[in-house]
Every structure is written in C-alpha cells, then in structure tokens.
Amino acid sequence: MQDPKETINIENVVASTGIGQELDLQSVAMDLEGADYDPEQFPGLVYRTQEPKSAALIFRSGKIVCTGAKSTDDVHESLRIVFDKLRDLEIQVDEDPEIVVQNIVTSADLGRNLNLNAIAIGLGLENIEYEPEQFPGLVYRLDDPDVVALLFGSGKLVITGGKEPDDAKKAVDKIVSRLEELGLLDG
Amino acid sequence: RLRKWQERIRTKDAGERNLQFALSEIDRMSSALGVPRSVREVASVIYRRALDDDLIRGRSIEGVATAALYAACRQEGIPRSLDEVAEVARVEQKEIGRTYRYIAQELSLGLEPVDPVQYVPRFCSELGLSEEVEQKTREIIEVTAEKGMLSGKSPTGYAAAAIYAASLLCNEKKTQREVAEVAQVTEVTIRNRYQEQIEALGIH
DNA sequence: GCTTTAAAAAGTAAACT
DNA sequence: AGTTTACTTTTCAAAGC
Numbered sequence: 001m002q003d004p005k006e007t008i009n010i011e012n013v014v015a016s017t018g019i020g021q022e023l024d025l026q027s028v029a030m031d032l033e034g035a036d037y038d039p040e041q042f043p044g045l046v047y048r049t050q051e052p053k054s055a056a057l058i059f060r061s062g063k064i065v066c067t068g069a070k071s072t073d074d075v076h077e078s079l080r081i082v083f084d085k086l087r088d089l090e091i092q093v094d095e096d097p098e099i100v101v102q103n104i105v106t107s108a109d110l111g112r113n114l115n116l117n118a119i120a121i122g123l124g125l126e127n128i129e130y131e132p133e134q135f136p137g138l139v140y141r142l143d144d145p146d147v148v149a150l151l152f153g154s155g156k157l158v159i160t161g162g163k164e165p166d167d168a169k170k171a172v173d174k175i176v177s178r179l180e181e182l183g184l185l186d187g
Numbered sequence: 188r189l190r191k192w193q194e195r196i197r198t199k200d201a202g203e204r205n206l207q208f209a210l211s212e213i214d215r216m217s218s219a220l221g222v223p224r225s226v227r228e229v230a231s232v233i234y235r236r237a238l239d240d241d242l243i244r245g246r247s248i249e250g251v252a253t254a255a256l257y258a259a260c261r262q263e264g265i266p267r268s269l270d271e272v273a274e275v276a277r278v279e280q281k282e283i284g285r286t287y288r289y290i291a292q293e294l295s296l297g298l299e300p301v302d303p304v305q306y307v308p309r310f311c312s313e314l315g316l317s318e319e320v321e322q323k324t325r326e327i328i329e330v331t332a333e334k335g336m337l338s339g340k341s342p343t344g345y346a347a348a349a350i351y352a353a354s355l356l357c358n359e360k361k362t363q364r365e366v367a368e369v370a371q372v373t374e375v376t377i378r379n380r381y382q383e384q385i386e387a388l389g390i391h
Numbered sequence: 392g393c394t395t396t397a398a399a400a401a402g403t404a405a406a407c408t
Numbered sequence: 409a410g411t412t413t414a415c416t417t418t419t420c421a422a423a424g425c
Contacts, residue, residue, distance in 0.1 A: 012398035016421045042395045043423040055396050057422060065421045068397040103420040107399045116338040117300055125297050132300055133269055134284045135417040136339030136401045148418055150400060153338030158400050160419040245392070281416085339401060373404060378409090 004110050004172050010165060011158075012105040015075045018063040019086060020094040025060055031089050047082060054078040072101055072165070103161060106168035110155040110176065112185065119151065122182040145170045209234055209252040212277075216256055219275035220267055230259035237290050246286060250278045254286035258296055265309070266301045268343045270371045303328050303337070303346035306370070310350055313369045314361050323353035331387045340380065344372045348380030356390075 025045045029037035036046040044057035044065070052074035057065040064082065069075040076099060083093045116138045120130040129139040137150035137158070145167040150158040157175070159168045179185040210231055217227040233255040237243060243251050253276040260267045269287075273280035291298055304325055311321045327349040331337070337345060347370035354361045363374040363381075370377075 009399085011400095012419090014397075014420050044395070046396070048396095053397095057396060059422055061423075063422055065396075067420080070398090100421085105398050105419065113335055114338060115335045117332075120300060125299065126292070126295060129288055129292070129417090130300055131284070131288065131417095132337075132339055132402085133341050133343070134288075136403090137417060139418070150418060152400055153335070153340075154401075156400055158398085158418070160399085162419090284416090341402070344403075375405095375409095376403060379402090
C-alpha cells in the first residue's frame with residue numbers, strides 16, 4: 001500500500017457559531033421549510049442543507065451547531081445557506097459570525113491487517129480499551145494531538161476529537177511509528 | 188454535637204446497608220450463573236475496591252456490583268458473556284459494559300481481552316460433547332487466531348463457530364442452532380466465523 | 392447523566408424477501 | 409440464504425431537564 005497519510009479522509013466536521021440574536025424557534029419552525037422542531041424532545045431546531053449536505057441545530061439563544069459537513073469549507077458554505085435562510089425570514093444575522101470548528105472525524109487506512117490483541121498488550125492495557133464483545137475497534141487515546149483513534153483489524157482507523165485537519169496527520173504518524181517500534185505493523 | 192454523631196451513625200448504617208445489598212446481589216447473580224464461590228469472593232473484593240476509590244458516585248450500586256461480577260469471572264478465567272450476565276442482572280447490558288470498562292480502567296484490573304478458548308469447556312459440556320471435540324476446538328481457535336483472524340470478533344461467536352466445526356470434524360455433529368443456543372449468538376454469526384475458520388485451515 | 396445531529400470503522404442482529 | 413436497516417464505539421457543540 002501507500003503512505004497511510006495519503007489515505008486520510010475527512011468524514012465529518014462539527015462546528016459552532018451564533019447569529020448574535022435571540023430567536024423565536026416556534027415561528028422559525030413555521031416559516032422555514034423542512035425544519036424539525038420538537039422542544040419536548042430537544043431544545044434545538046433541526047435544519048438540513050442539501051448541498052453541501054449537513055444538519056444545523058438552531059437554538060433559542062441564536063447559537064448554532066453545524067454537523068455532517070465533509071470539510072471546513074463545506075461548514076462555512078452550509079452555514080452561509082442557513083444564515084441567508086434566516087435573513088429571508090427577516091431575522092437579523094451578524095455580518096460574519098465567528099465559526100469555531102469543534103471536532104473533525106477522519107478515516108484512514110494503514111494498509112495492512114492488525115492483530116488487535118497484540119497491539120492491546122503492546123500499547124499497554126492501561127492505555128487502550130479493547131472489548132471485542134462490545135465493539136470491534138480498539139480505542140487508543142493520544143495526548144498530542146489530543147484525539148481518539150479507533151483501530152480495526154482491517155488496518156482501517158478512525159481519528160476523532162481533533163480541531164484541525166492536521167491533527168489527523170500527526171495522529172496517524174504517531175500511531176504508525178508507535179506500532180512500528182513495537183514491531184506490530186509488519187508480518 | 189449529638190446530631191452530628193447521629194448523622195455519622197446514620198451514614199455509616201446506610202453505607203453498611205448498601206454494601207450488604209451489593210454483596211447479596213453478587214451472591215444472587217452468582218448463584219443464577221452457577222459460578223464458584225471463589226468468583227463471588229473476587230467480585231466482592233473488586234466491589235469493595237470500587238467503593239473505597241469512590242467509583243460508585245454517579246453510578247448505581249446494582250450496576251457496579253454486576254460489573255464487578257463480570258470482571259471477576261474474567262479474572263478467574265471462567266468468563267460469562269455480557270449477554271449471560273445481563274440475563275440475571277437488574278441493569279441493562281449496555282450499562283454493565285460501560286461500568287465494567289470504567290472500573291477496569293480505574294482499578295487497573297489489567298484484564299486482557301477474553302480468549303475464546305475459555306468458553307470452550309463450559310459450552311462443550313452443555314452440549315454434551317467429548318473431550319476430543321473440546322481439544323479439536325481449542326486447536327481450531329489457536330491456529331486461526333494465530334493468523335490474526337480473531338481481531339475485532341466476538342469471543343463467544345468465535346468459540347461457537349470453532350465448536351461447530353470441531354463437532355463436524357469429529358463426527359459428533361451439533362447443529363448451528365444448538366451451538367448458537369448455548370453460546371447466545373445467532374446462527375448467522377456461527378456461519379460467518381465457521382466459513383472463515385475452515386478456509387483458513389484449508390479444510391474443503 | 393440524558394435528550395439530538397453527523398460521520399466513519401466492523402461486528403452482530405433482526406426483520407424481510 | 410441474501411438484503412436492508414439498525415444498533416454497538418468515539419468525538420463535539422448547543423439548552424434544558
């Protein structure tokens with residue numbers, strides 16, 4: 001296979017922002033087509049964008065969470081659509097609300113099968129969580145970058161908890177070198 | 188001063204009552220699962236350690252007691268699956284698993300992933316299979332796991348498939364349904380693991 | 392703690408055809 | 409038996425219970 005870093009793919013980006021204005025979600029729900037609002041179940045109103053595909057959770061405080069986008073650019077594009085929809089409803093929306101990326105979910109492929117049992121022992125049982133009866137992935141928490149990796153027997157992995165795309169690259173680098181020095185990446 | 192003293196007694200009594208309740212629950216579940224007395228004792232020790240380390244805060248006594256018993260079975264090398272434990276517990280499987288992961292981490296229990304081989308004697312015995320099948324099953328598990336095929340797979344499903352395969356090879360056939368029943372897995376899982384195992388063993 | 396939203400990984404499971 | 413749908417794990421924000 002190739003360089004694992006080349007296989008990194010962003011699967012989901014979660015971000016938060018705010019329009020700087022309080023909202024009457026009941027009336028927004030009435031006027032905004034496709035809006036899902038059930039305050040008994042959840043305090044936020046759900047609005048989905050098609051292109052780029054994402055889901056926005058809009059709160060009474062005017063704060064918004066956007067999730068499901070495949071890149072930080074898509075997050076901005078999705079939120080631009082949400083802002084414009086709200087402006088169409090004659091709601092005041094700040095000029096350029098600050099958008100903060102809270103979490104990036106990434107997938108990657110180490111290109112070779114992994115013996116999770118050996119890796120669990122090698123990395124140290126106190127540093128990992130591997131309960132195949134409950135979930136097929138091995139959970140590995142890194143300090144720097146501060147992310148969580150899920151390793152699978154196929155060699156594929158998920159990196160989550162990062163704030164910037166670069167965190168996934170750093171994490172894959174660390175994981176690869178750690179497994180290599182343990183002699184668990186060959187065979 | 189008297190109130191303070193009474194409060195202390197009350198707290199102490201409540202703590203005692205809670206501990207007694209937890210230990211009686213461990214006893215009740217142990218009996219239902221048919222685990223030896225030594226396992227109950229290990230479970231009690233784990234529960235007391237969790238209590239001493241304040242791990243019960245924010246969790247139910249019942250959940251910690253159940254997780255302690257699940258951990259004790261594993262520590263003693265005679266595991267019960269979460270499914271089996273959940274059947275006799277008063278908390279749901281998801282909470283048992285979550286609580287087990289928490290106390291295992293906090294108490295540094297250092298338990299390795301369950302080895303499918305540890306389920307073999309009990310399952311084979313329940314199925315009335317011979318020592319020969321049991322030995323063949325162990326061989327199948329060891330040889331295929333060596334090839335890295337165990338990664339991510341459920342230990343019970345893996346053991347069940349190997350038992351099914353061994354029963355065929357030793358002419359003591361048990362149906363997938365019979366094996367699935369004692370291992371608490373579906374026939375689909377046995378079929379999938381069985382196909383992989385016989386392919387890896389080169390039995391065609 | 393919980394509720395909701397999204398997404399990937401791989402295993403298991405249940406409901407259908 | 410094969411397909412589809414769905415749930416397990418991790419992460420994160422939001423407001424309220």
